[in-house]
Amino acid sequence: MDERVKKALIDIVGEEGYTDNLIDMVSYSYDASEHRHRPSCALWVESAEQVSEILKLANNELIPVIPRGAGTGLSGMAVPIRSGIVLDLSHMNRIISISIEDRMAVVQAGVIYSELEKALKPYGFFFPPDPASETVCTLGGNVITNAGGLRGAKYGTTRDYVLGLQVVLPDGRIMRTGSKTMKSVSGYELTRLFVGSEGTLGIVTEMNLKINPRPPKTSTSLATFDDLRDAGKAVSEIMHSGIIPSALEILGKHTILAINQNTDLNLPEVEVMLLVETDGYTKEETDFQMSIVLDVFKKNNCREIKRATSKEEATDLWKARKTAYAVLARIMTHFVLEDITVPMSKIPEMLEGVEAIAQRNNIRIATYGHAGDGNLHPQILYDGYDPEQVKNKEAATAELFKLSIDLGGTLTGEHGIGLSKAPFMKLEHDPVALDMMSSIKKLFDPNNILNPGKMALKD
Amino acid sequence: MDERVKKALIDIVGEEGYTDNLIDMVSYSYDASEHRHRPSCALWVESAEQVSEILKLANNELIPVIPRGAGTGLSGMAVPIRSGIVLDLSHMNRIISISIEDRMAVVQAGVIYSELEKALKPYGFFFPPDPASETVCTLGGNVITNAGGLRGAKYGTTRDYVLGLQVVLPDGRIMRTGSKTMKSVSGYELTRLFVGSEGTLGIVTEMNLKINPRPPKTSTSLATFDDLRDAGKAVSEIMHSGIIPSALEILGKHTILAINQNTDLNLPEVEVMLLVETDGYTKEETDFQMSIVLDVFKKNNCREIKRATSKEEATDLWKARKTAYAVLARIMTHFVLEDITVPMSKIPEMLEGVEAIAQRNNIRIATYGHAGDGNLHPQILYDGYDPEQVKNKEAATAELFKLSIDLGGTLTGEHGIGLSKAPFMKLEHDPVALDMMSSIKKLFDPNNILNPGKMALKD
Numbered sequence: 001m002d003e004r005v006k007k008a009l010i011d012i013v014g015e016e017g018y019t020d021n022l023i024d025m026v027s028y029s030y031d032a033s034e035h036r037h038r039p040s041c042a043l044w045v046e047s048a049e050q051v052s053e054i055l056k057l058a059n060n061e062l063i064p065v066i067p068r069g070a071g072t073g074l075s076g077m078a079v080p081i082r083s084g085i086v087l088d089l090s091h092m093n094r095i096i097s098i099s100i101e102d103r104m105a106v107v108q109a110g111v112i113y114s115e116l117e118k119a120l121k122p123y124g125f126f127f128p129p130d131p132a133s134e135t136v137c138t139l140g141g142n143v144i145t146n147a148g149g150l151r152g153a154k155y156g157t158t159r160d161y162v163l164g165l166q167v168v169l170p171d172g173r174i175m176r177t178g179s180k181t182m183k184s185v186s187g188y189e190l191t192r193l194f195v196g197s198e199g200t201l202g203i204v205t206e207m208n209l210k211i212n213p214r215p216p217k218t219s220t221s222l223a224t225f226d227d228l229r230d231a232g233k234a235v236s237e238i239m240h241s242g243i244i245p246s247a248l249e250i251l252g253k254h255t256i257l258a259i260n261q262n263t264d265l266n267l268p269e270v271e272v273m274l275l276v277e278t279d280g281y282t283k284e285e286t287d288f289q290m291s292i293v294l295d296v297f298k299k300n301n302c303r304e305i306k307r308a309t310s311k312e313e314a315t316d317l318w319k320a321r322k323t324a325y326a327v328l329a330r331i332m333t334h335f336v337l338e339d340i341t342v343p344m345s346k347i348p349e350m351l352e353g354v355e356a357i358a359q360r361n362n363i364r365i366a367t368y369g370h371a372g373d374g375n376l377h378p379q380i381l382y383d384g385y386d387p388e389q390v391k392n393k394e395a396a397t398a399e400l401f402k403l404s405i406d407l408g409g410t411l412t413g414e415h416g417i418g419l420s421k422a423p424f425m426k427l428e429h430d431p432v433a434l435d436m437m438s439s440i441k442k443l444f445d446p447n448n449i450l451n452p453g454k455m456a457l458k459d
Numbered sequence: 460m461d462e463r464v465k466k467a468l469i470d471i472v473g474e475e476g477y478t479d480n481l482i483d484m485v486s487y488s489y490d491a492s493e494h495r496h497r498p499s500c501a502l503w504v505e506s507a508e509q510v511s512e513i514l515k516l517a518n519n520e521l522i523p524v525i526p527r528g529a530g531t532g533l534s535g536m537a538v539p540i541r542s543g544i545v546l547d548l549s550h551m552n553r554i555i556s557i558s559i560e561d562r563m564a565v566v567q568a569g570v571i572y573s574e575l576e577k578a579l580k581p582y583g584f585f586f587p588p589d590p591a592s593e594t595v596c597t598l599g600g601n602v603i604t605n606a607g608g609l610r611g612a613k614y615g616t617t618r619d620y621v622l623g624l625q626v627v628l629p630d631g632r633i634m635r636t637g638s639k640t641m642k643s644v645s646g647y648e649l650t651r652l653f654v655g656s657e658g659t660l661g662i663v664t665e666m667n668l669k670i671n672p673r674p675p676k677t678s679t680s681l682a683t684f685d686d687l688r689d690a691g692k693a694v695s696e697i698m699h700s701g702i703i704p705s706a707l708e709i710l711g712k713h714t715i716l717a718i719n720q721n722t723d724l725n726l727p728e729v730e731v732m733l734l735v736e737t738d739g740y741t742k743e744e745t746d747f748q749m750s751i752v753l754d755v756f757k758k759n760n761c762r763e764i765k766r767a768t769s770k771e772e773a774t775d776l777w778k779a780r781k782t783a784y785a786v787l788a789r790i791m792t793h794f795v796l797e798d799i800t801v802p803m804s805k806i807p808e809m810l811e812g813v814e815a816i817a818q819r820n821n822i823r824i825a826t827y828g829h830a831g832d833g834n835l836h837p838q839i840l841y842d843g844y845d846p847e848q849v850k851n852k853e854a855a856t857a858e859l860f861k862l863s864i865d866l867g868g869t870l871t872g873e874h875g876i877g878l879s880k881a882p883f884m885k886l887e888h889d890p891v892a893l894d895m896m897s898s899i900k901k902l903f904d905p906n907n908i909l910n911p912g913k914m915a916l917k918d
Binding site for chain 1: 563583604611641643647648673696701739743747800867871873896898903
């Protein structure tokens with residue numbers, strides 16, 4: 001970093017807010033994707049006013065600025081691919097207010113998801129979109145990536161819970177969008193334009209979030225299937241049944257095998273496991289919904305059903321699902337975790353397609369995900385030091401995306417485009433839509449300083 | 460309309476698709492607001508391709524184009540304030556597909572809400588955001604205005620159910636946005652930018668809508684209160700109680716009196732009535748939720764509770780609420796229906812404020828609305844031929860907006876800005892946000908041909 005600019009940045013954030021130490025630069029060179037690139041410096045910011053000053057400077061000097069929460073993103077969004085300034089928002093971690101009767105929490109961008117959960121718990125409330133990295137991920141990161149998670153089928157994604165924002169624009173202007181009310185149709189929907197924008201349009205510093213009462217009762221079951229098609233049909237029929245489970249998770253054979261090889265969970269080595277949870281205010285409600293789901297499982301030739309009779313048993317049933325990512329991440333030197341999403345009726349075809357793609361490309365793919373909203377996570381395991389396997393991984397990835405789009409699906413249900421999926425944007429989107437996305441980027445950030453190189457936006 | 464342009468338009472839509480008859484021009488001069496202005500002509504369009512040709516022509520000739528569904532809007536959005544072409548989309552009324560297992564319906568913009576409801580009913584599914592004009596309003600209108608309605612507190616608004624769009628841009632390009640999946644974070648959220656954009660950015664011709672299973676059981680009760688503050692406290696406490704009723708409607712004293720004067724419903728003439736509905740899959744679930752709500756009512760000194768014991772009784776309890784708008788609309792020669800929305804904790808203050816504003820301005824205001832999401836509908840009744848009353852109405856409106864904003868609220872929860880609230884946008888929004896809204900308008904519609912003069916966007 002140029003000494004003059006460095007001095008100016010230190011003037012804004014203080015010595016303690018600035019780093020260009022090698023070890024920090026290495027830390028800030030990656031997120032949870034396979035991409036790596038070092039920034040020129042990183043700043044810990046404390047306020048929207050500091051962010052404003054930094055952006056004004058960066059905009060004048062044409063220096064890239066990359067916002068960062070906890071760096072748990074899986075698509076390379078937080079990787080400073082063109083160097084520049086990493087803006088670490090994790091110090092802006094204040095829960096500003098909670099108003100239960102207004103169903104709203106106002107938080108700074110750096111608040112960790114589980115900190116908000118802790119604050120809401122005494123009231124019996126929660127923030128539904130839990131991306132499953134809840135003890136680490138920041139709410140600002142969740143908003144800027146539109147994080148999904150385990151409860152998407154019933155509760156939607158982060159987008160559905162963002163009422164208003166404080167955003168710093170690339171020219172340093174601080175903007176308030178949206179409202180503090182449950183409903184508003186006053187002017188264009190700027191708020192949700194920023195949700196999922198991956199830090200390319202502005203830096204979100206504060207959010208008005210809608211919160212929900214947490215239904216106190218749940219019912220949890222696990223079903224195993226010997227046939228992929230049967231499991232897929234069961235998912236479709238649940239959708240038809242009038243029930244929306246609060247979770248409907250799927251684990252494929254390779255995921256199950258990997259879990260058994262690496263834990264003592266001792267799962268039945270079947271083709272597919274489906275984990276289902278229903279929720280409500282009364283036991284009758286959760287049981288009624290569960291009985292419909294289990295009838296569907298039986299009708300579709302499930303091998304075995306385990307139904308939790310206590311909280312502890314429910315936790316046990318969840319263990320396999322919750323351990324999947326970590327287990328698979330350790331098996332080979334490298335992995336990529338995809339999150340293609342298809343219409344629910346296409347889940348069986350997608351699962352079979354993933355198998356065929358793995359075989360055709362001679363690579364290991366283990367799949368799990370959120371069957372309830374069609375969101376599958378094929379995790380491709382490979383040796384990143386073996387050029388052959390890297391090539392195969394890349395071919396398999398491209399085929400996965402193509403198949404998803406052919407089935408009416410999307411490249412990404414919840415992980416975002418970032419760097420990983422940028423080359424595939426044309427597969428999914430209409431050229432007119434891509435053109436308008438680039439035009440919107442240019443409108444908000446004419447000098448392309450905010451997280452440049454992401455999302456296939458035109459430079 | 461210039462003869463050359465008229466001929467070109469007829470070339471696109473045929474003789475039967477074109478009108479500039481006086482009687483039609485009068486019909487197209489108004490919507491459900493108090494605004495009136497005649498267009499130069501109106502077109503009945505049949506396809507996105509026709510819309511594209513029309514927009515290309517209009518864009519070259521700089522002629523305003525105003526999209527129109529059923530004209531049920533309450534803010535003047537469909538009023539052609541600068542004349543030009545009214546684009547009537549009501550003939551594009553095809554339900555293209557319904558896929559229950561994918562939780563999706565694809566519909567053209569002109570499909571009437573209740574037609575979709577009818578098509579979904581056999582499956583036990585519904586499209587939750589019902590704006591209460593369900594037998595008339597078009598789904599395209601609902602999308603473009605982000606319609607709310609009776610179920611907002613539990614089910615959200617139209618925005619939460621739009622997955623993808625076909626949109627014709629002002630330059631004639633036809634664009635697909637979004638996806639056919641429950642979740643997607645692929646690129647900028649263009650879809651929801653169009654939702655609520657009031658026809659100023661593009662013409663929405665087709666929509667992918669998310670649909671829900673309809674919980675089969677409901678429980679309905681009505682409570683009366685002699686004290687506004689008690690009713691307000693009850694609403695707040697319901698929010699705290701962990702329950703989200705599927706409806707929580709409020710009727711104020713002047714609404715109740717007007718209903719009694721004009722129907723034979725014979726309501727108790729109290730200060731406030733609260734109508735509440737809970738839903739679920741089992742009777743236990745709806746009863747449990749209702750018992751919590753009724754406990755809150757009792758604790759807050761309600762005078763009387765009527766609890767429906769049959770579907771017929773529930774329908775009877777709903778009658779007062781459902782009749783309010785129509786009854787109030789007939790009392791005086793003119794009315795405006797506002798829909799200020801405040802944080803739920805501010806409902807009592809807002810209700811008291813409305814009373815004070817009515818007295819101060821010597822005008823009649825009857826209030827009802829959706830207490831469950833803070834959305835109140837003060838309906839101002841006046842004689843539009845009496846300049847004094849018109850002046851008072853305008854002063855009262857301005858005061859209502861100011862009070863709503865002062866209480867942390869918004870100008871409009873579900874009716875939109877249009878012409879009626881355009882002068883007040885500055886009250887609510889940050890100048891930076893207003894500037895960005897105008898810039899977005901300019902980006903999509905540089906010649907300002909689409910529904911010009913609405914939403915306080917800069918020309």
